[in-house]
Amino acid sequence: MFLPHPVADQxxxxxxxxxxxxxxxxxxxxxxxxxxGVPTNCSQFLDLxxxxxxxxxxxxxxxxxxxxxxxxxxxxLITLRRDDLDARFPGLLDSVIAGARDFPLPFKGMDARES
Amino acid sequence: MFLPHPVADQxxxxxxxxxxxxxxxxxxxxxxxxxxGVPTNCSQFLDLxxxxxxxxxxxxxxxxxxxxxxxxxxxxLITLRRDDLDARFPGLLDSVIAGARDFPLPFKGMDARES
Numbered sequence: 604m605f606l607p608h609p610v611a612d613q614x615x616x617x618x619x620x621x622x623x624x625x626x627x628x629x630x631x632x633x634x635x636x637x638x639x640g641v642p643t644n645c646s647q648f649l650d651l652x653x654x655x656x657x658x659x660x661x662x663x664x665x666x667x668x669x670x671x672x673x674x675x676x677x678x679x680l681i682t683l684r685r686d687d688l689d690a691r692f693p694g695l696l697d698s699v700i701a702g703a704r705d706f707p708l709p710f711k712g713m714d715a716r717e718s
Numbered sequence: 719m720f721l722p723h724p725v726a727d728q729x730x731x732x733x734x735x736x737x738x739x740x741x742x743x744x745x746x747x748x749x750x751x752x753x754x755g756v757p758t759n760c761s762q763f764l765d766l767x768x769x770x771x772x773x774x775x776x777x778x779x780x781x782x783x784x785x786x787x788x789x790x791x792x793x794x795l796i797t798l799r800r801d802d803l804d805a806r807f808p809g810l811l812d813s814v815i816a817g818a819r820d821f822p823l824p825f826k827g828m829d830a831r832e833s
Contacts, residue, residue: 616817621739626732692817698809702731 604674606665611687614668619692622667623699628660632669633703635683642673642680719789721780726802729783734807737782738814743775747784748818750798751811757788757795 609615622628635643648657661681664670668687672679688696724730737743750758763772776796779785783802787794803811 616814617739617741617744619739620735620744620814624732624734624736624739629732629735692813694809694813695817698807698813699731699735702807702810 606672606674606679608665608671609668611668611684611691614684614687614691616692618667619669619688619695622663622669625660625663627656628664628669629699629703631660631664632683633700635670635681636700636703639683639685642682645672645679645681721787721789721794723780723786724783726783726799726806729799729802729806731807733782734784734803734810737778737784740775740778742771743779744814744818746775746779747798748815750785750796751815751818754798754800757797759790760787760794760796 623632631648634648645657645661648661661670661672661679665672668684671682671684673682683696685696738747746763749763760772760776763776776785776787776794780787783799786797786799788797798811800811
């Protein structure tokens with residue numbers, strides 16, 4: 604099973620910014636950025652509280668082209684689309700990640716200062 | 719008459735991104751960026767079509783801390799809050815402006831390539 608992702612050329616600046624303009628999704632991106640290169644199982648976000656709510660936010664990020672999700676059984680492995688975003692909007696992801704660095708993670712049991 | 723503006727420390731990343739995540743507002747920011755240092759009279763945006771719609775978008779930008787508006791009679795002089803945004807989120811405004819450079823301006827009679 605494959606989930607739909609926009610191709611790099613279709614990643615739209617207004618859509619990316621709108622999707623990033625949410626504290627929960629900024630928390631997810633900041634968390635993924637701290638583990639960059641290591642696909643993160645979506646179950647790691649389940650402390651968010653509601654699986655439905657989490658699925659909604661992860662779908663928003665994927666559909667905007669911010670993240671890539673690989674289906675693995677009942678799980679999804681999530682990564683940032685660093686190369687595509689850097690190519691489309693140089694510097695944007697880094698400035699957002701830097702700004703979200705001290706963003707309180709919306710997940711119970713996660714340490715915002717974990718490195 | 720003074721319009722409310724957030725102080726620099728209160729400018730919130732999620733709010734800024736959400737407000738920038740709109741094609742009309744990106745067009746306004748791209749236009750202001752091309753005239754940086756020169757306050758832009760809000761009437762220059764009136765080709766947008768609806769004064770109400772324009773007022774809404776300009777208020778959103780001001781309330782998020784992206785722009786400063788100075789009341790001058792019945793007009794407002796609009797500028798980007800470049801220094802505050804650069805201090806709070808280094809590189810963010812430049813990457814957004816670069817990404818919005820070729821953004822089609824939503825205003826009739828404005829040339830997107832005007833320099």
